[in-house]
Amino acid sequence: MTVNCYDIVIILDPKLTENNVKDLITKSKKVISSAGGEILTEDNWGIRKISHPIKRNRDGFYYFMKAKLNGDKINEIKYNIKVMEGILRINLIKSLVEVVK
DSSP states (O other): OOEEEEEEEEEEOTTSOHHHHHHHHHHHHHHHHHTTOEEEEEEEEEEEEEEEEETTEEEEEEEEEEEEEEGGGHHHHHHHHHTSTTEEEEEEEEOSSOOOO
16 A cells, blocks of 8 residues: 555536535545545645536536545545536645655
8 A cells, every 4th residue: 555645636617606616626535535534734725727628518617636545545535526417527646745744
């Protein structure tokens, strides 16, 4: 079992209300923590242009998190977040820089 730092970018549907966005982010954090992950930092990037349309959307609501995750649970986390209604895309990339607490 290897624990590494990962950068997670979640792109949500820009048509969602503010409350729906908060709910989806909370659910995503629960998925990460239930898989044994620890969220180190998070940042709301807001609505930005997408280079290629995703599900006919040219914009997306971006949310960034840096987390410590078990490498064996990556696919499970990605799947459980990706299938949520309102999530356009999730990118989960191994971070090159570790965050020291």
